[in-house]
Amino acid sequence: MALPLLLLVGVGGLRAAERSGGSSGSSSAMEELATEQEAEESHRQDSVSLLTFILLLTLTILTIWLFKHRRVRFLHETGLAMIYGLIVGVILRYGTPSSSGRDKPLSCSQEDRPFTTLLVNVSGKFFEYTLKGEISPGKIHNVEQNDMLRKVTFDPEVFFNILLPPIIFHAGYSLKKRHFFRNLGSILAYAFLGTAVSCFIIGNLMYGVVKLMKLVGQLSDKFYYTDCLLFGAIISATDPVTVLAIFNELHADVDLYALLFGESVLNDAVAIVLSSSIVAYQPTGENTHAFDAAAFFKSVGVFLGIFSGSFMMGAVTGVVTALVTKFTKLHCFPLLETALFFLMSWSTFLLAEACGFTGVVAVLFCGITQAHYTYNNLSVESRSRTKQLFEVLHFLAENFIFSYMGLALFTFQKHIFSPVFIIGAFIAIFLGRAAHVYPLSFLLNLGRRHKISWNFQHMMMFSGLRGAMAFALAIRDTATYAHQMMFSTTLLIVFFTVWIVGGGTTPMLSWLNIRVGDHVPSVEEMSESRWLYFRMVRILKEGTEQSRKVHGSSGCGIALTIII
Amino acid sequence: MALPLLLLVGVGGLRAAERSGGSSGSSSAMEELATEQEAEESHRQDSVSLLTFILLLTLTILTIWLFKHRRVRFLHETGLAMIYGLIVGVILRYGTPSSSGRDKPLSCSQEDRPFTTLLVNVSGKFFEYTLKGEISPGKIHNVEQNDMLRKVTFDPEVFFNILLPPIIFHAGYSLKKRHFFRNLGSILAYAFLGTAVSCFIIGNLMYGVVKLMKLVGQLSDKFYYTDCLLFGAIISATDPVTVLAIFNELHADVDLYALLFGESVLNDAVAIVLSSSIVAYQPTGENTHAFDAAAFFKSVGVFLGIFSGSFMMGAVTGVVTALVTKFTKLHCFPLLETALFFLMSWSTFLLAEACGFTGVVAVLFCGITQAHYTYNNLSVESRSRTKQLFEVLHFLAENFIFSYMGLALFTFQKHIFSPVFIIGAFIAIFLGRAAHVYPLSFLLNLGRRHKISWNFQHMMMFSGLRGAMAFALAIRDTATYAHQMMFSTTLLIVFFTVWIVGGGTTPMLSWLNIRVGDHVPSVEEMSESRWLYFRMVRILKEGTEQSRKVHGSSGCGIALTIII
Secondary structure, X not given: XXXXXXXXXXXXXXXXXXXXXXXXXXXXXXXXXXXXXXXXXXXXXHHHHHHHHHHHHHXXXXXXXXXXXXXXXXXXXXXXXXXXXXXXXXXXHHHOOOOOOOOOOXXXXXXOOOOOEEEEEEOOEXXXXXXXXXXXXXXXXXXXXXXXXXXXXXXXXXXXXXXXXXXXXXXXXXXXXXXXXXXXXHHHHHHHHHHHXXXXXXXHHHHHHHHHHHHHOOOOOOOOHHHHHHHHHHHOOEOXXXXXXXXXXXXXXXHHHHHHXXXXXXXXXXXXXXXXXXXXXXXXXOOOOOOOHHHHXXXXXXXXXXXXXXXXXXXXXXXXXXXXXXXXXXXXXXXXXXXXXXHHHHHHHHHHHHOOOOHHHHHHHHHHHHXXXXXXXXXHHHHHHHHHHHHHHHHHHHHHHHXXXXXXXXXXXXXXXXXXXXXXXXXXXXXXXXXXXXXXXXXXXXXXXXXXXXXXXXXXXXXXXXXXXXXXXXXXXXXXXXXXXXXXXXXXXXXXHHHHHHHOHHHHXXXXXXXXXXXXXXXXXXXXXXXXXXXXXXXXXXXXXXXXXXOOOOHXXXXXXXXX | OOOOHHHHHHHHHHHHHHHHHHOOOOXXXXXXXXHHHHHHHHHHHHHHHHHHHHHHHHHHHHHHHHHHHOOOOOOOHHHHHHHHHHHHHHHHHHHOOOOOOOOOOOOOOOOOOOOOEEEEEEOOEEEEEEEEEEXXXXXXXXXXXXXXXXXXXXXXXXXXXXXHHHHHHHHHHOOOHHHHHHOHHHHHXXXXXXXXXXXXXXXXXXXXXXXXXXXXXXXXXXXXXXXXXXXXXXXXXXXXXXXXXXXXHHOOOHHHHHHHHHHHHHHHHHHHHHHHHHHHHHXXXXXXXXXXXXXXXXXXXXXXXXXXHHHHHHHHHHHHHHHHHHHOOHHHOHHHHHHHHHHHHHHHHHHHHHOOOOHHHHHHHHHHXXXXXXXXXXXXXXXXXXXXXXXXXXXXXXXXXXXHHHHHHHHOOOOOOOHHHHHHHHHHHHHHHHHHHHHHHHHHHHHOOOOOOHHHHHHHHHOOOEOHHHHHHHHOOOOOHHHHHHHHHHHHHHHHHHHHHHHOHHHHHHHOOOOOOOOOOOHHHHHHHHHHHHHHHHHHHHHHHHHHHOOOOOHHHHHHHHHO
C-alpha cells in the first residue's frame, strides 16, 4: 500500500493546495461546494490514471510468470513492461476522443509570455497567484477536462525522489561483496574514468552532429556545447539489468558479472553527479564554445565535492545503523529492527538532499555499507525481511519506470525526433562505449592478475544498455528545445538497447564462448549455509513449543518432536 | 525507501508545479535560475522537516525497545510517539526564532476575500492562476521564509490516502478469523448499531452543550446541528490499539479480544462512511435545526450505498486475487506473487476512490478477503513476505500518525480550546460509550450461547479509546470555526484516552478478574505448525543441495546431511 500511493499525492498535490486555498475563512457555501466537487473529480481522475499503471504492472507480472514458466529468455520483464506501456500509450493517444488543442504544444513567444507569479492587492492585502497554464478561450469554464494524456504524466521529480532510491539502494544492498571487492580497482576505473571518457567523447561527437545539423538547416533552436556534454553524461549511465538477469539465471562467469554489475551501479552515481555539475555550471557558461580551463577545473571540483559528500553521508548513516544494531538487543524484535533499518536508510536520502548533496548517490553507498556491516548484526528474520522488502520495492519501481517509458513515447507532448541527431547519438554511444571499454581494459590488464580476456571485453561492450537512470536524468528537465530533443533520443536509445541487446544476450554468450553454469559459492552463501543450520534448529524448537501448546492434538507437532 | 518518500512529494507538490510553470517556453536564464534556487531551497526544507519525523520515529523505536526489554507496560509505543512529538512541537513553537505574522491566523472577512482562480488575458491567450495564499506586504520578495511550523504541517489528505490504508489493510489481513467469525453477529451489532447510537447520542449532547455555550456567550461563531452530528461520527471510531497490544502480550481472553478488535476495525469503516454521508448532506441542510425525516432517510440511503459499494469493491478484488493465485503457478516465484498481491490490494483503494466509494473501507474488506481466500493459495515465502511487509508499513504509518498528533498540539495554527466544549465532549463520549455497550450487550446476551459477562462489558466500556482514525477524520476539514474547535477537542480526547486508559489496562484487567495467559491455538496456528514441518523439510533439502555445491567444504553442510 506504500510506494505508488505517494504518486497519488504527487499528482494530487496541486488539487489539495487549490482546495485549501478555496476554503479558508468564511466563504459562501455554494462556491465551496463547487470547488469541492471539482477537487473530487480531479481526485477521481488521478485514481483512474494510477489504476492504469497498476493494470499494466499486473499484466506484466502475469506475462512474466508465463515467460518464466515456459523458460522464454528473449524478452526481459522490463522490455515487456515497455511493450505494454507502448500499447496503452497508443490507445490513449489515438483511441480516446480528442479534445481540441491537445496536440498543440504550449508555446508562446517572448512578447506574450505571461508572468509566472501574480501579486494581487485586495483592500491592502497581498495575495500571491501562480501560473497554472494556458487555457484555450473556449474552455474557460471547463478547465478540468477529461484529458487522460495529461493525467498520466507525472512530475519528473517523482522518478528521482521516489522510484530511483529503492532501485539504487537495492543494488547496493544486494551487491555480492566478495567478487565486488576483489575487482574493486577495475570497477572504480570503469565507473569513474570510463564514464568520464564516454561522457566527453559522446558530448564532443554530438556537438559535431549539432554543428552539422545547423549547416544543413535542420536545427531551428539553440543547442549549446554544455547541452551536448549533458547529453553525454545522461546517456553514459549503463543499466544492464536485462543482461544481469540472464547472467544470474545461467550462472555465467562471476567475475564478469561483478565487473558489469559494479560498473553499472557506480556509473549511475557518477552520471548523476556529472550531470548536476554540468547543469550547475550551465547558466554562466552558455556561450562559451571554447575550452575553458578554469571552468573545467571548477566543474571537476564541484563533481568531487558532491560525490565525496554523498559518499560520506551514505557511509556514515550506514555505520551508525550498524553500531546501533550491534550495541542494542534490538534483534529480539525483528519488526523494530526492520523499521529502524528502513528509517535510517531513508534518512540518508533526506540528509543528503537537505545538505545539498545527491540523495540517490548517498543511498547507494548506504546500501553497500548496510550490506557490509549492519547485515551481520541483524536477526535472521530481519535479514530476510529487509532483503525481501527492498526486493519488492525495487521490482515495482523498476517495472513502473519501464512501463512509464513505454507510455511516454506516445503521451509525452513535446517530442522532437530528429533523424540526424538520433543516428548521430547511436554512433556516438557506440564509439563512446568502445573508447571506454577497450583502452581501459588494456590498461587494467597491465596490472591485473586475472586478465580481462577479449571475449569479456566484447561482452562488456555489448552490455552497454541504457535504462531507468538515463531516462530519469533526461526527463528531469525538458523545458528547452535541446532538452526535448535529448529526451526523445534517450527514450529511443533505451527502447532499442533493452529490446535488441537484451534479447541477444543468450546467443552472444554462446558466440563468445563465455562459461555458463559456473557457480562458486561466495562467502555469503557459505555463511548462509551456516545460518540454514541455525534456522533449522530454531524452527525445530518453535515446532516443539507449538506441539506442546497444541497438547499433541496435531500430528505434525508430534512428528517434529520425534525428529528431535 | 517507500512510504514516507511520498510525503516528500506531497509536500513538494506545489513546488514542482511552480517550477514547471516557470520554465515553459523560452525564458530568460536569470529568472529561471532564481526559480530553480527557490525550488531547491524549498526542497531542502521539505527534507529537513521529514528528517524531523524520521528522527522522532527512530527515537520512538529505540525507546520502545528499552521498554520491551525491561517489560515496562504502562506506556504503549503510540503513547510514546505522541510524547516525543509533543516535545519536538514545543521546541519548534517556542525554541525557534519567531517570524512576524506567524501566530496571526489567515483570516479575512467576506468583503475582501480574493478569488481562488484568476483568468488573465495576455494578447488573446487566457492563462489561469490559482490562489496561493496571502502574503504580508513586507515580505513580497521573501515568500519562501524559513518557517518550520508551516513546513511540518502536511496536507490532511496524506493521512487518508497514504497513512490509513496500510493500517486498515493490516487490520483486516491480520484478523484472527476463527474468533472473528464466531462472534460475527455481536461484532456487527456493536460496530453498526453501536456506532450509530453513539454518534447520535454524542451529536445531540454536544448540540446541548453548544446551545449552553451560546447562552453563556462563549461561542462567537456558527455551530450547526450537522456539525455536532459530524463530531459524533468522528469521535465514535474507537481504536483500542494500546489495549489490544497488552491483551496480545498477556494472552487475555480470546473472545473479548475478538469482540474489541472486530468492533474497532469495523466501526472505523462505519465512522468514515457516516461522517461522509453527514458532510455530503451538510450544505443544503445548514439551517435545519429540526429533525427532517426525508433528509434522515436520504442520509441513511447514502450511508448504505457507500458502505455496500466499498464492501463490494474490496471483496471483488480480493476474490479476483484469490482466483489468479489459485489458477496460475505463480507461487513458484514469490517475488511476483508478493508484487501481484500488493498491486491488487492497492488497486482496491484506487478503484473505490475512482468510483466515488471510500477507499479505506474497501481496503479493509479486501484485507479480510485476502486473509480468508488468497492467503491459502500463497507460497510459504509469500505468506510471510506479505505479512511482514504490511506489518512494517502498518507500524511505520501508525507511529507516524501518533507522533504527528503530538506535534500538531503545538504546531497547528488554528487551535480553539473551549473548556466547556471539551468537558462536554468528555462527558458525551463517556455516556455515548455506555449507552452503546450495556444495552447492546444485554440484547445480544438474549441470543448468545456464550454470554458477554459483566466484567467483559466493563472492559469494553473502558477500552473505548480514540486514536488515528478520529484524528484523521477531524483533520480532514479544519476550515470553519466549528471544525477547528472539534479538531482541538478530538486531539485532547485522543491524548487523554491513549495515555490514561492505555496505561490503566493491566490494573483494570486484574481488577475485573479477566483471565490472562489463556491461549487456545487458533486454526491458523494449527496450520502454521503444519507449515513449520514443510518449511523444515524444504530447508533441509536446501541445505543438502548447498552442501553438495560446496563439495563438502563446509562443516554445516555435512552436519545437515547427517541429520537427514
